Amino acid sequence: xxxxxxxxxxxxxxxxxxxxxxxxxxxxxxxxxxxxxxxxxxxxxxxxxxxxxxxxxxxxxxxxxxxxxxxxxxxxxxxxxxxxxxxxxxxxxxxxxxxxxxxxxxxxxxxxxxxxxxxxxxxxxxxxxxxxxxxxxxxxxxxxxxxxxxxxxxxxxxxxxxxxxxxxxxxxxxxxxxxxxxxxxxxxxxxxxxxxxxxxxxxxxxxxxxxxxxxxxxxxxxxxxxxxxxxxxxxxxxxxxxxxxxxxxxxxxxxxxxxxxxxx
Numbered sequence: 680x681x682x683x684x685x686x687x688x689x690x691x692x693x694x695x696x697x698x699x700x701x702x703x704x705x706x707x708x709x710x711x712x713x714x715x716x717x718x719x720x721x722x723x724x725x726x727x728x729x730x731x732x733x734x735x736x737x738x739x740x741x742x743x744x745x746x747x748x749x750x751x752x753x754x755x756x757x758x759x760x761x762x763x764x765x766x767x768x769x770x771x772x773x774x775x776x777x778x779x780x781x782x783x784x785x786x787x788x789x790x791x792x793x794x795x796x797x798x799x800x801x802x803x804x805x806x807x808x809x810x811x812x813x814x815x816x817x818x819x820x821x822x823x824x825x826x827x828x829x830x831x832x833x834x835x836x837x838x839x840x841x842x843x844x845x846x847x848x849x850x851x852x853x854x855x856x857x858x859x860x861x862x863x864x865x866x867x868x869x870x871x872x873x874x875x876x877x878x879x880x881x882x883x884x885x886x887x888x889x890x891x892x893x894x895x896x897x898x899x900x901x902x903x904x905x906x907x908x909x910x911x912x913x914x915x916x917x918x919x920x921x922x923x924x925x926x927x928x929x930x931x932x933x934x935x936x937x938x939x940x941x942x943x
Contacts, residue, residue: 686720695729701798704909708864723758731758768941786939797928799908804927805897813895816847823856832878858888874910
């Protein structure tokens with residue numbers, strides 16, 4: 680028998696997500712105590728075992744749901760339909776293309792693009808690109824990060840709390856931050872991280888600045904024993920995909936981002 684359950688036991692989530700850690704990198708990272716209080720979890724329990732998973736991240740104005748089908752099963756649509764009664768009336772979503780079609784049964788939808796999930800396959804390839812130009816950033820550098828993102832990456836999802844983790848790097852030109860790389864989620868205890876907010880000043884692109892800052896960040900993660908490193912990137916961003924491929928990342932899955940709102 681299959682049923683939706685609310686999950687409060689990290690070990691159940693961990694057991695499911697570690698079957699394919701690069702596919703579920705965000706879910707594993709959010710098990711960390713730094714992120715856990717901002718999460719809600721639902722599972723599809725089949726004969727006492729979690730076979731599908733949904734994470735709702737709640738610190739933003741609009742809750743964000745992440746649910747990616749277990750590729751070893753065919754019952755993800757049934758899981759999503761069973762979730763309808765538990766979901767808010769409006770939410771942002773990272774879901775598979777097929778899942779979005781199911782959500783249309785109850786929600787009005789607005790697409791926000793197609794994305795690749797990528798995972799680091801060769802950490803040593805990444806480390807070869809650490810040329811010494813980048814350095815770790817601290818919370819004192821948050822104003823400089825905001826200034827860089829305003830001109831180089833407007834509209835990005837930057838949560839300044841992430842800088843507190845110690846996993847943000849940047850390259851300076853005098854007192855101006857001209858490149859930065861950070862994380863959306865990281866957990867040293869779980870051994871995972873998802874890169875995010877990677878950019879370089881638009882007037883200085885083509886100089887390997889983003890690649891250098893990413894490599895320095897990966898070195899810091901590697902030194903802390905983080906073994907699973909992933910990221911999400913727009914499928915239309917050929918330059919970013921090429922950057923990550925040079926660093927040793929490969930595609931592990933695809934998904935779409937949407938806004939879902941129930942009709943009046």
